[in-house]
Amino acid sequence: MGAPARRLADWLELQQRIHPRSIELGLARVTGVARALGVDRPGVPTWIVGGTNGKGSTVALLEAMLAAAGVVTGAFTSPHLVRYNERVRIGGVEATDAELVGAFEAIERARGTTTLTYFEFSALAALLVFRRRGVAAQVLEVGLGGRLDAVNLVDADVAVLCSIGHDHHEWLGPTLDDIGREKAGIFRAGRPAVLGSAALPASVWDEIARIGARPLLAGRDFSWAHARDAGDPGNGGNDSVRWDYRSAARSITGLPRPALAGDIQFDNAATAIAALDAGPIAVPDAAIRAGLGRVRLPGRFQIVPGEVEWILDVAHNLPAAAAFARHLAARPVAGRTIAVAGFLDDKDVAAIGRLLAPAIDAWVVASLPPPRGLPAASVVERLPPGAAPAVMCDSVDLACTRAQAIARPGDRVVAFGSFHVVGPVLEWLRLY
Numbered sequence: 001m002g003a004p005a006r007r008l009a010d011w012l013e014l015q016q017r018i019h020p021r022s023i024e025l026g027l028a029r030v031t032g033v034a035r036a037l038g039v040d041r042p043g044v045p046t047w048i049v050g051g052t053n054g055k056g057s058t059v060a061l062l063e064a065m066l067a068a069a070g071v072v073t074g075a076f077t078s079p080h081l082v083r084y085n086e087r088v089r090i091g092g093v094e095a096t097d098a099e100l101v102g103a104f105e106a107i108e109r110a111r112g113t114t115t116l117t118y119f120e121f122s123a124l125a126a127l128l129v130f131r132r133r134g135v136a137a138q139v140l141e142v143g144l145g146g147r148l149d150a151v152n153l154v155d156a157d158v159a160v161l162c163s164i165g166h167d168h169h170e171w172l173g174p175t176l177d178d179i180g181r182e183k184a185g186i187f188r189a190g191r192p193a194v195l196g197s198a199a200l201p202a203s204v205w206d207e208i209a210r211i212g213a214r215p216l217l218a219g220r221d222f223s224w225a226h227a228r229d230a231g232d233p234g235n236g237g238n239d240s241v242r243w244d245y246r247s248a249a250r251s252i253t254g255l256p257r258p259a260l261a262g263d264i265q266f267d268n269a270a271t272a273i274a275a276l277d278a279g280p281i282a283v284p285d286a287a288i289r290a291g292l293g294r295v296r297l298p299g300r301f302q303i304v305p306g307e308v309e310w311i312l313d314v315a316h317n318l319p320a321a322a323a324f325a326r327h328l329a330a331r332p333v334a335g336r337t338i339a340v341a342g343f344l345d346d347k348d349v350a351a352i353g354r355l356l357a358p359a360i361d362a363w364v365v366a367s368l369p370p371p372r373g374l375p376a377a378s379v380v381e382r383l384p385p386g387a388a389p390a391v392m393c394d395s396v397d398l399a400c401t402r403a404q405a406i407a408r409p410g411d412r413v414v415a416f417g418s419f420h421v422v423g424p425v426l427e428w429l430r431l432y
Contacts, residue, residue: 008097011104012084015118030120031153036110039127042138042154045280050142050149050186051162052179053320054196054268057260057300058162061272062139065291067092069283074130076151077141078122081299081314081423082432088126090133095126103128119143123150137281147185158279159186159213162196162271164204165319166348177203187213192278196271216274222247224270227254245270245288249277252285258292261301262327299422301327304429308404309333309412312422316343321352324416328359335410336361340399340425341417342368342379349374349382352417357383360414362406363390366399368420396424 006014034040047062049055059077066073072091080086085094103125107116116124123143130138140151146161164180180200184207187193193213195204198220208215216222227244243266244253252273258265269292276283301324304310311331315324328337339360343349363383365376376392383390393399403413415425426432 006101008084008101011101012118015116015121018115026148027150027153029114030116030124030150033107033111033114033116034124034127034153037106037124037128039124039131040153042127042130044135044137046138046140046154046156047158047160047275047279048140048142048151048154048156048186049160049162050146050183051160051196052165052183052317053323054162054264054271055141057265057268057297058160058196058272058275059139059141060260060295060297061258061269061291062275063089063092064295065272065276065283065288066137066139066281068290068294069281069287071136071281073137073139074126074133074135075139076123076126078119078143079419081419082427087122088129090130090135095129099129099132100125120150127154142183142186145185146183148182152186155188156186156191158192158194158275159188160194160196160271160275161186161200161204162268163319164197164200165317176201180204181207184208187211189213192216192275194271194275194278196267216278218267218271218274222270222274224266245273247274247277250285252288256289256292259295260297261303262323263330264323298426298431299419304431307409308407310425310429311412311414312425313414313416314419314422315416316347316418318348318351318355321355321416325355325359328414333410333412335408335412338362338364338403338407338411338413340364340366340396340403340413340415340421342366342376342396342399342421343374343417344368344372344420345374346372347417349379350384353383353387356416357387360388362388364393364399364403365390366393366396366421368396368418373420396421397428400425400428
């Protein structure tokens, strides 16, 4: 009898052992395997989405709008919150274990002696599943950086750069110019480069000029504005309920608020519309409206109502923490704010703590698992002087239990700092 077939969990465990490092940036290895598999040239309209923050939301918005237009779309994102299958979606539905295992088996045969990282296996599996399922479009999220990220083996029809901020210095360089240069590596000569923020370092523009991409800049080539909807009795004078989008390609008035919470989602939605209009698929206004209402993305200022409200956000770097702090300030609470937080060892806990500490009345800090997770004691040591008292827990589950025990009606619990925090919180709240 032969060896039993590997299950998905077996493949994932193997992939974490097969390469000596969890991250090895570079396209030579993964591109060679992609060619052997026949997935290096997608053959369908493809969007690639990069940036420091906003990538996941922009991918979800693109996916929802294309779906509303009747386009069967493959979406690849990372990391996952609870299930690995979340990374690979077809028509909004996660790939099955059998599809992923079948893809991994094919990759294993094709790679020969080439070593691949966990993320490279993921990217190749997504491309292979999409090809086998015959998707009509692909939306691919950059994992880290851009120029040397595995998804950049594909020449996308449209590249989107949502934002540039400080993160992953050990891989991308110490300055915003270094980071911008790496992230701009997803652009292609003569093809659209959609820029979701005007606050970009000079290196991004240098790369656009060097590559010969066609930039479409937020605030210049496309824009959005709040629009008062006086006919809506539920509006209450809140101008943010409806909004308008304008560009040379189209103008749409009275759009519904994106179904993702937080005002930053207006920026992401406008960027997604601009990216659609820059691509080869015509998406009607009605699909834009429908997609805005249908989009879903757990863990991005996700509000779980109740006597004690929970707010979940994967904010794990300075720009995301600043946006999270603004969104919390815009949502007053009658009682206290209790934080359930945990971090990986490459995050600037001290700076994130300084941004959020003024909003936090009590900290419940969870240890995250090694090798990358920080022990709770290390996180507490890095919180700023004057921060509210902190309780340390050995796991996110224990932190949730502790936060629930000390919370009173009218309080809220905010969970943030990592996908490795928000995923377990979603499970603890039985939302997955």
